[in-house]
Amino acid sequence: MLDSLPRSEVFDWVEQNSISLTTMLLNTLSDYPFAERADPTHWSDIAICNVNDPDAPVHSKQPRFDKLKKMAEAMARRCGTCRCTNS
Incomplete structure (x- = not known):
């Protein structure tokens, strides 16, 4: 991933790398x-978005809830297949 970073040009670190790296780490840990x-990441975006923003993934409370x-x-469903314990 890091080898694909642009060189000598401006780029959006968060959009291109930070979100992906954080997501991979959390998915691996869980x-x-x-x-x-x-x-x-999609669920997180839905949970915290401003539904009035035209670029929001949902635009009202009901689609967010759904x-x-x-x-x-x-x-x-995953809880039955994961290696975690409830104790």
Whole structure:
């Protein structure tokens, strides 16, 4: 990933690298499937967005609730397959 960074030009570190690196680290630590690696970032964006922003991933509370409900369902399914313990 770092080898692909632009040289001698301005670029958006956060958008191109920081989000991806943080997501990969958190997914690895939580044993989250690589194929679904974009989900936690998407859910985070939905949870914290300003629904009045034209670029927001959702534009009202109900779609936000619906997508975060899907997140909760995905996490509940994962709970049965993860290596964590409840104690």
